[in-house]
Amino acid sequence: MFRQNAYFFALALSIILLFSSTVFPLFNQSTYGQVPATPISREQYDKIKNCTTDLSKKPTPTEYLTYFNCGHVSKDESGRTVRQFTLIVQEHQKIPISYEGHIFDGWTYNGTIPGPTIRVTEGDLVRIRVINSNENSHPHSLHMHSIHYAKNDGVSMGGYPGGAIAPGRSFTYEFIAQPYGVYPYHCHVDPIADHINRGLYGMMIIDPKEPRPQMTEMAMLLNGYDMNYEQEGHVSLPPASEFPPSQGEKGMNMTEGSVNNETNTGMNMTHVSLPSIKEGDAAKAADDKRDNEIYTVNGKAFEYMMNPIVLHTGKPYRIYVVNMLEFDLVNSMHIHGAMFDYYTAGTDETPDYTTDIVTFSQGDRGIMEFKYDFPGTYMFHAHQTEFTDLGWMGLFDVRGDPVNTSRTDAT
Ligand SMILES: [Cu+2]
16 A cells, blocks of 8 residues: 555656746746856856957956857857957066055056956857067966866976967967866966066956856955065075985985885986086075065955955855965955855856865865845955955955845844
8 A cells, every 4th residue: 555655656746847848947947147048159058157259358356257259159160169369578567556546566467457357158268368578588388277188388498489478489388178166277387476476367267158147246266466576596405415414314215115214225217317506596595485475365455455346145146266375375265154066167157165264275266156045244365364364355245135145044
């Protein structure tokens, strides 16, 4: 009897589900973020993405939040979408990085730190022409994370012309955008730390072919500034002679599987060739105390304390976040009064976890999605107090009525 009933109920439930999903498909849709069943056109998708119509704009740090540069769009012979970008590298740009008069001697892609947010769709053919201005005195490049041929990787190892573009020259990097996710891009010319510290970096978003659930989107790039430019230069290994082995130790054993260090007399690293070491470098490395004096999100200290970001209760928000902080090992992002779903590197559409703080090493990035239930003014900031005090702190101004009826709170 029980079996018969179970069978009957399963059958009835199947019929109800089938009926409701075919006859009343709207009942199964959430009120926001519904992905259309039919393929979306390129134009519609670019509109959803909030692609800018002014590709040559120099966004202010507040405009940077929603400035998405999707390139000049065309199609190739095969019908593939082609997106073309031009990045002009200029050295010694005077960039205001605080509200207290700090001017950074920056090197920029298209005149801003960070450079423009490049936004494309998975499968697009992307062409990024990088022009190293005539008046510059250093070579530069563009290294974008993601999958592509080595010749378009923007790194000098391998002797590729795109690895170091001389002043007055240009190079066009070309690749098929893949896989979808959020990425950093940056100059990769040595000393890389200096080319990054000076400001040659930005964010690249590769969107999935099927749009993510629609919501208000923002870009946040975390960075810092070391304003002691005289400390710049190569850092390399100090001479071994500065570190004589102490008595009783004959050397290190790095042979796999061996556990007895005392019987070995040499380093088993003969296959590794190291660059020559100059005495000056060693002294420099020993004295090197490079550190950031100012920390920001989107380029200017305390930008969103001065201009709080207005949000509304119950509305979903998505933030693409990239950490390009140099010299400090970690950075982080913490929001008050709400939790966010976090998608590491943005390469999946299922969140990895729900949290209110995420920690990044340099180049780490991801996507945050959240809503606020309750109105008010909420901080967001690095969870390192030093960074917070030195500029990496902002405010959300959340407006509207409390919305989540399943959650109550004291008022
Ligand atoms: Cu450079």
